[in-house]
Amino acid sequence: MSKTATLEFDGKKYEFPVTVGTENEIGIDIKKLRGEAGLITLDPGYKNTGSCESAITFLDGEKGILRYRGYAIEDLAEKADFLEVAYLLIFGELPTKEQLNKFTNDIKEQSHVDEEMKKILDGFPKSAHPMGVLASLTSALIAFNPSSVDVSSEEDMYKAIVKILGKFPVLAAWTLRKKNSLPLNYGDEDLGYVENLHKMMFEKPNKTYKVDKAVIDALDKLLILHADHEQNCSTSTVRMVGSSHAGLFASLSAGISALWGPLHGGANQAVIEMLERIKEDGGDTHKFMQKAKDKEDPFRLMGFGHRVYKNFDPRAKIIKKSADEVLGQLGIEDPVLDIAKGLEKEALEDDYFVKRKLYPNVDFYSGIIYRALGIPVEMFTVMFALGRLPGWIAQWREMRLKKEPIGRPRQIYVGENHREFKALGSR
Numbered sequence: 001m002s003k004t005a006t007l008e009f010d011g012k013k014y015e016f017p018v019t020v021g022t023e024n025e026i027g028i029d030i031k032k033l034r035g036e037a038g039l040i041t042l043d044p045g046y047k048n049t050g051s052c053e054s055a056i057t058f059l060d061g062e063k064g065i066l067r068y069r070g071y072a073i074e075d076l077a078e079k080a081d082f083l084e085v086a087y088l089l090i091f092g093e094l095p096t097k098e099q100l101n102k103f104t105n106d107i108k109e110q111s112h113v114d115e116e117m118k119k120i121l122d123g124f125p126k127s128a129h130p131m132g133v134l135a136s137l138t139s140a141l142i143a144f145n146p147s148s149v150d151v152s153s154e155e156d157m158y159k160a161i162v163k164i165l166g167k168f169p170v171l172a173a174w175t176l177r178k179k180n181s182l183p184l185n186y187g188d189e190d191l192g193y194v195e196n197l198h199k200m201m202f203e204k205p206n207k208t209y210k211v212d213k214a215v216i217d218a219l220d221k222l223l224i225l226h227a228d229h230e231q232n233c234s235t236s237t238v239r240m241v242g243s244s245h246a247g248l249f250a251s252l253s254a255g256i257s258a259l260w261g262p263l264h265g266g267a268n269q270a271v272i273e274m275l276e277r278i279k280e281d282g283g284d285t286h287k288f289m290q291k292a293k294d295k296e297d298p299f300r301l302m303g304f305g306h307r308v309y310k311n312f313d314p315r316a317k318i319i320k321k322s323a324d325e326v327l328g329q330l331g332i333e334d335p336v337l338d339i340a341k342g343l344e345k346e347a348l349e350d351d352y353f354v355k356r357k358l359y360p361n362v363d364f365y366s367g368i369i370y371r372a373l374g375i376p377v378e379m380f381t382v383m384f385a386l387g388r389l390p391g392w393i394a395q396w397r398e399m400r401l402k403k404e405p406i407g408r409p410r411q412i413y414v415g416e417n418h419r420e421f422k423a424l425g426s427r
């Protein structure tokens, strides 16, 4: 294969090197485009723009493949636990027993936050969306951990990483406890990461905490499935903010805000709200399919479609199977699961969806499991954030270790040309 690409513009030819990834993805390296040809590329939404070379996650949207550090998502979801996957994403290899023990203990050591943080949480109204509160609290953590900002060595980075992995579940749990008017608490050192998170979220002051193992296993699997997804909107945000050396926690706070939107992680909340709306409307899925196809109607089938997956989303396959299993194990019948399956069947046979390669994405069935696990709808995207945390950290660490330059795209200006200023009285 030719190792260069040629661009012809205005009678001149320019050669650019071509980069080939380990899975044979090909990119034209245009770093010198502006310097040599005076041109930039224009790509709103970055649909064809590679922002970095990354060794963390590989996905093939046509074949429905997703791998973290080379390991298939199907294997990791089945055989690993969340902290093992977090270690793998961040440091590149599956941990040995000793490495995992150290990582787990270092995180436990950090699983508390400054008491003053409670005052900040206190200032929010109960009606506040947990994602907004979580983004704010994550940012507020910087004030109490200033050493996490200026990370000049891998050791400094490690300290910041275990700090946030320890403190983030506490903050996430507190956003729910605040909503439910429950006293703020801490977890239990003797529990695993996911069970501890669950305990912090749901423990009642007057009851001994107990949980079904099926609940923890399902939650662990969901967190793994959400743990990374290469250069999506929130991850690109984390890398972009981090590229100014703003620090890990500030970058994560920005990532949480990006994830909140209904076109991204917020879709899991939007899916359940949509399914409930269809149920309340009498369950006529066909009517809502027509709405989704009508270009005059802003309604979209939430949980359908993906920027990259054009065949199927492998995470959705695992989650659909898991939804059936979890609801069965917990003895829950949820009518919206049938509505979801009906919608999926109809969409997969519909010309509009087939032509545009729109398939259920990770968010289509995840909300049904969250609901079965007793997690309120407004917390769904917080659960996504808890899962995505290691991915964001891994991407931030990679970006900093590679000393990537500050992210700063160009633009094509289409506004007014130079105009003479007119004084207020003469306008």
Ligand code: CMC
Pocket: 045, 232, 262, 263, 264, 265, 266, 267, 292, 293, 299, 300, 301, 302, 303, 304, 305, 306, 307, 308, 356, 358, 361, 362, 363
């Ligand atoms: N319902 C109806 N039509 C759709 C949908 C949908 N869910 N998704 C895409 N389309 C249509 C869209 O109108 C367009 O049609 P046309 O070519 O006639 O203009 C075509 O399909 C291509 O869509 P697009 O919006 O140009 O594609 P995109 O890559 O910019 O957007 C997306 C991807 C995920 C934002 C979009 O599919 C969407 O809005 N889906 C619903 C929200 C959702 O489920 N988001 C979660 C994504 S997965 C998890 C995550 O990222 O966090």
